[in-house]
Amino acid sequence: MFNAKKETKKIVQFIRDYYKKNNLGGVVLGISGGKDSGVVAALFTEALGKENVLGVTMPCHSKEDDKNLAKVVADYYGFELINVDLTNTFDTFKSEIDLLGNYDDSVLKNSDINLKPRFRMSTLYYLAAMYSAIRGKTYIVGGTSNKSELYVGYFTKGGDSVHDISVLADLTVEEVIAVGKELKVPKEVLYRVPSDGLSNQSDEDKLGVKYSDIAKYMEDKESVDVETRKKIKKLHDNNQHKFVIPTYRKNY
Amino acid sequence: MFNAKKETKKIVQFIRDYYKKNNLGGVVLGISGGKDSGVVAALFTEALGKENVLGVTMPCHSKEDDKNLAKVVADYYGFELINVDLTNTFDTFKSEIDLLGNYDDSVLKNSDINLKPRFRMSTLYYLAAMYSAIRGKTYIVGGTSNKSELYVGYFTKGGDSVHDISVLADLTVEEVIAVGKELKVPKEVLYRVPSDGLSNQSDEDKLGVKYSDIAKYMEDKESVDVETRKKIKKLHDNNQHKFVIPTYRKNY
Numbered sequence: 001m002f003n004a005k006k007e008t009k010k011i012v013q014f015i016r017d018y019y020k021k022n023n024l025g026g027v028v029l030g031i032s033g034g035k036d037s038g039v040v041a042a043l044f045t046e047a048l049g050k051e052n053v054l055g056v057t058m059p060c061h062s063k064e065d066d067k068n069l070a071k072v073v074a075d076y077y078g079f080e081l082i083n084v085d086l087t088n089t090f091d092t093f094k095s096e097i098d099l100l101g102n103y104d105d106s107v108l109k110n111s112d113i114n115l116k117p118r119f120r121m122s123t124l125y126y127l128a129a130m131y132s133a134i135r136g137k138t139y140i141v142g143g144t145s146n147k148s149e150l151y152v153g154y155f156t157k158g159g160d161s162v163h164d165i166s167v168l169a170d171l172t173v174e175e176v177i178a179v180g181k182e183l184k185v186p187k188e189v190l191y192r193v194p195s196d197g198l199s200n201q202s203d204e205d206k207l208g209v210k211y212s213d214i215a216k217y218m219e220d221k222e223s224v225d226v227e228t229r230k231k232i233k234k235l236h237d238n239n240q241h242k243f244v245i246p247t248y249r250k251n252y
Numbered sequence: 253m254f255n256a257k258k259e260t261k262k263i264v265q266f267i268r269d270y271y272k273k274n275n276l277g278g279v280v281l282g283i284s285g286g287k288d289s290g291v292v293a294a295l296f297t298e299a300l301g302k303e304n305v306l307g308v309t310m311p312c313h314s315k316e317d318d319k320n321l322a323k324v325v326a327d328y329y330g331f332e333l334i335n336v337d338l339t340n341t342f343d344t345f346k347s348e349i350d351l352l353g354n355y356d357d358s359v360l361k362n363s364d365i366n367l368k369p370r371f372r373m374s375t376l377y378y379l380a381a382m383y384s385a386i387r388g389k390t391y392i393v394g395g396t397s398n399k400s401e402l403y404v405g406y407f408t409k410g411g412d413s414v415h416d417i418s419v420l421a422d423l424t425v426e427e428v429i430a431v432g433k434e435l436k437v438p439k440e441v442l443y444r445v446p447s448d449g450l451s452n453q454s455d456e457d458k459l460g461v462k463y464s465d466i467a468k469y470m471e472d473k474e475s476v477d478v479e480t481r482k483k484i485k486k487l488h489d490n491n492q493h494k495f496v497i498p499t500y501r502k503n504y
Contacts, residue, residue, distance in 0.1 A: 007502065010502075010504050011504075014500045014504050015500075022493075082352060084348050084349065084352070085348055086348070088344050088348065089344045089345045089348065092340050092341045092344040093338075093341040093378075096336050096337055096338070096340065096341060097336065097382070100336070103382070106385070107382060107385035107386050108382055110381040110382075110385065111377075111379075111385075114377060114381065115374055115378050118370070118373070118377065119371075121370070122367055122370035122371060122374065122410070123345075125363075125366060125367075125370065125409070126345075126349070126363040126367050129362040129363040129366065130349070130359060130360055130363045133359035133360075133361075133362065134355060134359050143497065157377075157414065158373050158377060158410060158414035162409065162410035162414070163497060164493065164498070165498050165499075166497045166498065166500065167499075167500045168500075169499045170499065170500060170501045241416065245395065245415060245416065245418045246417050246418065247417075247418040247421045248262075248263050248266045248418065248419045248420075248421070249422045250259065250262075250422050250423075252262050252263075252265075252266050
């Protein structure tokens with residue numbers, strides 16, 4: 001059984017130990033207004049103190065709602081929240097792409113969806129180095145990927161999967177929520193329907209499977225129906241290339 | 253002894269095998285005008301045919317020289333070379349950062365240097381998905397990191413280290429050059445003094461050690477002087493965090 005209280009304490013200790021060992025100062029976190037970044041922000045605030053947590057909203061043709069919910073989290077835990085609007089950067093990049101030819105939006109859809117998390121990752125690292133220089137303490141980038149998303153490869157390579165410390169990667173969606181409850185993450189954030197904020201679809205719509213089924217499957221493959229089993233296995237297998245880069249070795 | 257002829261053939265076979273097994277079509281390569289991307293372009297052209305290689309120059313406040321040398325490589329091997337200028341995108345991003353406060357350029361230096369490879373990675377992935385959709389065959393992103401750079405962590409996390417296939421990662425700088433000779437990479441490219449094209453310093457200046465010493469050290473630590481040994485060990489140790497993200501596990 002997952003003991004949320006105990007697990008929360010251990011994660012906080014893990015963060016403190018890592019910061020102490022490596023002489024680190026602060027964390028930069030992208031705050032989306034969803035549960036994962038809400039729980040991660042709560043954990044880092046508990047571990048490091050609010051003065052060492054820097055939250056960042058990075059709207060990019062996205063809903064105002066995301067920013068409002070990010071502010072709910074920052075206000076509740078009392079950490080600093082800054083905004084870097086990526087809409088103009090995205091549009092400038094797109095205008096360079098336009099020079100390559102006159103292509104229909106449909107062929108750019110996948111490119112556009114995944115560009116945003118890559119620009120967001122770039123922004124978080126930009127800010128981490130910048131505030132490290134300004135404030136004289138080392139900031140690193142905190143990750144929000146959870147075990148369920150990682151299992152089915154639901155992340156952007158070179159985007160949200162790039163970070164310096166990972167605290168939810170061994171927790172299923174359900175366990176993340178349990179930790180969030182323990183840390184009193186505001187309900188409208190903790191129970192928000194997860195979506196990438198990019199494609200106007202919920203995560204579960206895009207994946208075609210429910211997170212609760214992924215959790216069951218990871219525990220015991222036989223516990224979900226055959227159809228679901230196939231879908232999850234396929235997602236898992238097709239995304240393995242995101243974890244280990246195929247590399248030529250001399251003994252090939 | 254490193255047998256360049258044999259090794260070149262094996263790398264070409266590795267690429268072909270991987271493409272066949274995964275039903276892939278083409279490769280997108282950032283072409284910097286330096287030896288690594290020159291050798292990688294030569295290898296992929298040999299493996300897949302020039303019609304399946306898409307080279308990309310991505311100037312970003314950089315020297316015209318880079319673009320000219322990239323064209324030398326593309327012309328020599330006959331593959332398509334496109335240009336996506338990132339200068340305006342970079343400047344637009346910087347103007348958003350300016351809104352955060354009036355900070356001296358010196359505190360932004362590290363941020364700026366590493367932003368470029370991250371934007372370049374984002375661009376290569378953008379193009380890979382875009383041309384996959386346009387041309388109806390799957391493009392992936394080829395990497396250019398070599399064993400010496402990887403050993404001392406001389407790359408940008410979330411930048412040039414993110415790619416889908418890696419062909420030089422087990423070859424020292426000297427071995428990369430030997431493969432390049434075998435494939436007749438134009439001399440002005442193969443023997444160009446390596447630099448990141450970003451910071452106006454050569455790679456060896458920035459690292460404070462010579463690539464030839466890194467190669468010797470990797471073979472036999474005792475073969476270089478004590479001072480150099482210390483420097484290389486420090487670079488290696490300090491950059492390990494770039495390879496494996498520290499992650500909380502429930503058994504912590």
